[in-house]
Amino acid sequence: MARLIAGLATSHVPAIGAAVDLGKTQNDYWKPLFDGYEPARKWLSEVNPDVVILVYNDHASAFSLEIIPTFAIGVADEFPPADEGWGPRPVPVVKGHAELAWHLSESLILDEFDITIVNEMPVDHGLTVPLSITCGEPDEWPFQVIPLAVNVIQYPPPTGKRCFDLGRSIREAIATYEEDLKVVIFGTGGMSHQLHGERAGVTNREWDAKFLDGLTRDPMGLTKIPFLEYVREAGAEGIEMVMWLIMRGALDDQVNEIYRHYHVPASNTSTGLIILENEGT
Amino acid sequence: MNEPNKFEDIPGTYLFDRKRSREGYHLNMFCMSLMKPENREAFLADEKVYLDKFPMTNEQRQTVLERDWLGMIQMGGNIYYTSKLGATLGHSFQYLAGSMSGMAQEDYAEMMKAGGRPIEGNRSKSGGK
Numbered sequence: 262m263a264r265l266i267a268g269l270a271t272s273h274v275p276a277i278g279a280a281v282d283l284g285k286t287q288n289d290y291w292k293p294l295f296d297g298y299e300p301a302r303k304w305l306s307e308v309n310p311d312v313v314i315l316v317y318n319d320h321a322s323a324f325s326l327e328i329i330p331t332f333a334i335g336v337a338d339e340f341p342p343a344d345e346g347w348g349p350r351p352v353p354v355v356k357g358h359a360e361l362a363w364h365l366s367e368s369l370i371l372d373e374f375d376i377t378i379v380n381e382m383p384v385d386h387g388l389t390v391p392l393s394i395t396c397g398e399p400d401e402w403p404f405q406v407i408p409l410a411v412n413v414i415q416y417p418p419p420t421g422k423r424c425f426d427l428g429r430s431i432r433e434a435i436a437t438y439e440e441d442l443k444v445v446i447f448g449t450g451g452m453s454h455q456l457h458g459e460r461a462g463v464t465n466r467e468w469d470a471k472f473l474d475g476l477t478r479d480p481m482g483l484t485k486i487p488f489l490e491y492v493r494e495a496g497a498e499g500i501e502m503v504m505w506l507i508m509r510g511a512l513d514d515q516v517n518e519i520y521r522h523y524h525v526p527a528s529n530t531s532t533g534l535i536i537l538e539n540e541g542t
Numbered sequence: 543m544n545e546p547n548k549f550e551d552i553p554g555t556y557l558f559d560r561k562r563s564r565e566g567y568h569l570n571m572f573c574m575s576l577m578k579p580e581n582r583e584a585f586l587a588d589e590k591v592y593l594d595k596f597p598m599t600n601e602q603r604q605t606v607l608e609r610d611w612l613g614m615i616q617m618g619g620n621i622y623y624t625s626k627l628g629a630t631l632g633h634s635f636q637y638l639a640g641s642m643s644g645m646a647q648e649d650y651a652e653m654m655k656a657g658g659r660p661i662e663g664n665r666s667k668s669g670g671k
Contacts, residue, residue, distance in 0.1 A: 276635070290655075320622045325574045326567055346576055346629030414622055416559040453661075457621035459554030459612070461639035462650060464658030489548055493665050497555050498621075526654040529639050 263361070263438035265431075267308060267519075267538040268508040269301065270448040270476070271394055273317060275386040276528035278350055281393045294532060297522035298394050301534055304519060305395050310445040312358045312405045314365075314431065315388055316507045317449045318413045320345070322385035329415050330377035332427065334369075335384075335408035336362040343383035352389050352398075358405040361438055365407065368434030374427055384408055391449045394534070404445075411507070413450070413500050422484040424503045428510020435511075448508030450501025452523075454530035457497065464531045468494045469523065472502060473535055477518040480509045498530075513539045553667050554643070558620050566618020568598040572606070573623035576630045585630065612642040 277294070280286050286295040322343035324330065337357050342349040369376045388408055396403060412418055419427075428446075435444055452472065453465040472495075475483040483506060491500045519536040526532075549557040556562065572593065575581045585592040593603050605613035606627065614624045621638070628638045640650030643659075653659060 321570075321574055321620075321626070322577070326563065326570055326623075344577055344579075346582075346626040348579075414558060414620065415563055416557055453658075455555065455659075456625075456635060456639060457615050457642060458556050459643045460552070460659065460664055461554070461643045462654055462659040463661055463664050465661040466657070468661070492549060492555065492557070493552050494661065497552075497557070525657055528634070528636055529654060531658065 263435045263440060263442040263444055265435045265444045265446060265511055265539070266310075267536065268446045268448065268512045268516075269305070269395065269534070269536050270451075270505040270508055271301075271391050271534040272451055272527065272530060272532035273387045273390040273449040274527040274530045274532060275345070275390065277532070278386050278390040278393055281398060282351055294524045294527055297524060298534065300520050301395055301522070301536060302397060304536055305445070306403070308445060309443070310404050311442045312361060312407060312444045314407045314409055314444065314446045314511075315391060315449065316409045316411060316447060316504045317387035317391070318501060318504065319410045320385050320387055321414070323379070323382045323410070326415070329412050330410070331412050331419055332374065333377040333379050333382075333410040334362055334366050335379050335382045335410070336366060337380050337382065340382055340384045340388075340406070340408060342389055343385040345385050350386070350389055352393065353401050355384055355388065355392070355402060355406045355408070358407055360440070361442065362407045364438050365431065365434050368437065369427070369430050372430045372433065374430050379410075382408060382410075387449060391447055409507070411504050413503065417488065418500055418503060420488070421486055421503045421506050424506040425480065425484045425510035428507040428512075431507070432511045446508045446511045448505035450504050451495070451499055452502060452531045452533040453495040453499045455496030455498055456529055460496070462529055463496045464525055465494050465496070466525065466531065469531055469533060473521060473523070473533060476505060476509055476535060477516060477537060480506065483509075509537070512537055515540050551667050551669075553664055556615050562618045562620075564618070566602075566620060568596045569602045569606075569614065569617065569619050570623035572596040572598065573619070573626045576626045582630045609641075611638050615642065
């Protein structure tokens, strides 16, 4: 049977990908951030998952204002890196796991999460930067990836509770998949940041710390945070953190916090990374 | 179930709600078109001619021609779209953020290195917190 053993959440700042692609990870600006990623890379290579379900948001790459799916799952065998306006990132093509992705789609819809099924989906920095953060620069990504895109750009995004419940449904779906697979789920985006308007650059270290604490110990508490609080306290683009709740919902009630890393800034953003393992894995 | 206009109390923040999404649709879809290299070339070759393909308002068109990054947002532009115009012109997110908040890119970058724009004093227009 497939087993979901752990979750990882991380920011997906495009500048982090650019630092990797341009060989800048060891300069004074980036080194403290990338040093903090080393334990996560080591952990992930030891866990050695077969599949990663990667929750992220598309930043007007695969989707635009033409079609705005709240939740969309990629069921293809491959997902090419997107051209986001300066050419695609020089990273490997992302290999999917079509069978499990279709199984997830069917299970989620039958469980009343009416997810959009996507066969053609270039993947942007939201998906590829977390892979660079956790895997470095391999010739091929070391696991298959199921992209799960969430709308957090057009108001209203799904609520934190809805995201958490989607995670719960993902957990059930994985538990009923017959192939023997080791699965890890990533939630990405955040932490506090705002990219637009006169308030661009706002950060909130205390709020981020409380969110990280809650993720481990009181995720149900986090599901009660309203949209307005995310925007006010964590910046307009901090709403991305609802995607971390999908990851958390997919894990057991009790988890072990394996690792945490927090750094300000990466370009405009407060960055965080946390690893949570189900007990007994 | 909607959360009306409490957002307008947050300073310097433009919620991308239905109103802005409708107002900014063609401006944003112009930016989206710059995802393709051939469109970037066509835009850079003759900006006005290229912009005429998109039925946006004259005011919106002017914000593009004048690189008025805050004006684009105020007229329905969304940062994930306007940043594609930024990329086409060789600007980073930090440059755009500095411009929108009225700061030189270097000053903005220094503020971020020092921990970012403080949340204190930036939560609420009415509450002053």
